[in-house]
Amino acid sequence: MYKRQLLIGGATTSRQHTAIKILPHYSNPVIHVMDASKSVYVVSSLLSDNKDEFLEEINEEYEYLKEDYYENLTERKYKSLVEARETKYMLNLSYLNIKKPNKIGTHILYDYDIRKFQKYINWTPFFYVWQLRGRYPNRNYPKIFDDKNVGQQAQNLFDDAQNVLNDVIENELLQANAIFSLIKANSVGDDIELYDDDNNVVGILHGLRQQVVSFGNEQYMCISDFIAPKSSGIDDYIGIFVTTAGIGINKLKETYKKDLDDYKLIMIDSLADRLVEAFTEHLHEIVRKEYWGYSEDENFSISELLSEKYQGIRPATGYPMQPDHTEKEIFWKLLDVENRIGVKLTDSYSMYPAASVCGLFLSHEKSKYFNVGQICKDQIIDYSKRKKMSIIEVEKWLSPIVAYN
Numbered sequence: 001m002y003k004r005q006l007l008i009g010g011a012t013t014s015r016q017h018t019a020i021k022i023l024p025h026y027s028n029p030v031i032h033v034m035d036a037s038k039s040v041y042v043v044s045s046l047l048s049d050n051k052d053e054f055l056e057e058i059n060e061e062y063e064y065l066k067e068d069y070y071e072n073l074t075e076r077k078y079k080s081l082v083e084a085r086e087t088k089y090m091l092n093l094s095y096l097n098i099k100k101p102n103k104i105g106t107h108i109l110y111d112y113d114i115r116k117f118q119k120y121i122n123w124t125p126f127f128y129v130w131q132l133r134g135r136y137p138n139r140n141y142p143k144i145f146d147d148k149n150v151g152q153q154a155q156n157l158f159d160d161a162q163n164v165l166n167d168v169i170e171n172e173l174l175q176a177n178a179i180f181s182l183i184k185a186n187s188v189g190d191d192i193e194l195y196d197d198d199n200n201v202v203g204i205l206h207g208l209r210q211q212v213v214s215f216g217n218e219q220y221m222c223i224s225d226f227i228a229p230k231s232s233g234i235d236d237y238i239g240i241f242v243t244t245a246g247i248g249i250n251k252l253k254e255t256y257k258k259d260l261d262d263y264k265l266i267m268i269d270s271l272a273d274r275l276v277e278a279f280t281e282h283l284h285e286i287v288r289k290e291y292w293g294y295s296e297d298e299n300f301s302i303s304e305l306l307s308e309k310y311q312g313i314r315p316a317t318g319y320p321m322q323p324d325h326t327e328k329e330i331f332w333k334l335l336d337v338e339n340r341i342g343v344k345l346t347d348s349y350s351m352y353p354a355a356s357v358c359g360l361f362l363s364h365e366k367s368k369y370f371n372v373g374q375i376c377k378d379q380i381i382d383y384s385k386r387k388k389m390s391i392i393e394v395e396k397w398l399s400p401i402v403a404y405n
Helices: 015-025 036-047 051-075 081-086 123-129 151-170 249-258 262-291 302-306 325-335 337-341 377-387 391-397
Strands: 006-008 030-032 105-112 175-188 191-195 201-206 236-247 356-361
Touching: 006 015, 015 030, 015 051, 036 051, 081 377, 105 262, 105 337, 123 151, 123 262, 151 262, 175 262, 175 325, 175 337, 191 236, 201 325, 201 377, 236 262, 236 325, 236 337, 249 262, 262 302, 262 356, 325 337, 377 391
Parallel strands: 006 030
Antiparallel strands: 105 175, 175 191, 175 236, 191 201, 236 356
């Protein structure tokens, strides 16, 4: 008899990671779940008479993923960390137009009006959660509603979502908070030093550099490459932020549980995730135009904003540009996040409530998103020294991208 089946999900997980990094360390069934709506099917399968057949199919799939991964791993080539640093991405400092933030320092948006960022919701990922594949690129032309296969389902789901969202707004059932700081910064190697008004170092953000050799890749990037080096003598700046749209969600879910309303339980989670992303999009816009002011005259449509037509990026901590979740500690230390806006950091560096986002604001027009990818032992050793963590600890937190057993 199986006990304590483990379901793995979330934006930073995958079937491959589950098969390679988690399954070998757990004796009972481990299943990757794409999203909340799929968990109903998985749990039902585990409780059904066809449980053994279902698990056999899962195990066969994971075995294939594992074999494929290790086969590709042996063929993959890497730059040494020294070589990667020699071919780093170089900002052209001669043409670097650095804007000092209009409102440097820390700012809090508490109990922010959801109506102000409601229009920034990107509905396309919302439909994906419900396994409806189609696009909702803008408010004026929802292509998914025209889909002959899922159009009516999408319309019904969207109408239900609007009803729940209106209830949330009118009755103030969820609270949106944000805290962010615009800070003087410079890069030192692969790290970014953060300074106070007296140029004292108040924190260090640690970067990871690409090492995987790929066709056409002539630059091996690290997040620190987009900040002016300390040796240049140029004052540069960076933003750090935490947003949430999930304050109050547990109380709301308890109400749905008492009503045995599983549909709304899934609905409120998927809506809260969309709301916090919309809030973050809105925050980034007002930072660019007002608080930082490096793009005061921009005037993009919602579709253009969601397509990231603007200058600058906002990489999230724990995601491809900086996949180390332990870096969140500096946010909570400098911003006093839990006390100020109510978002906790768990022992596993997850954010609670889950409908929360933390990351960086980078302003330079040449800054761009990239994936660090797999890294080698030499970088693990170097990173452990910079982080003042043991190699074992670093390997633990970076296990999804470690390129060796």
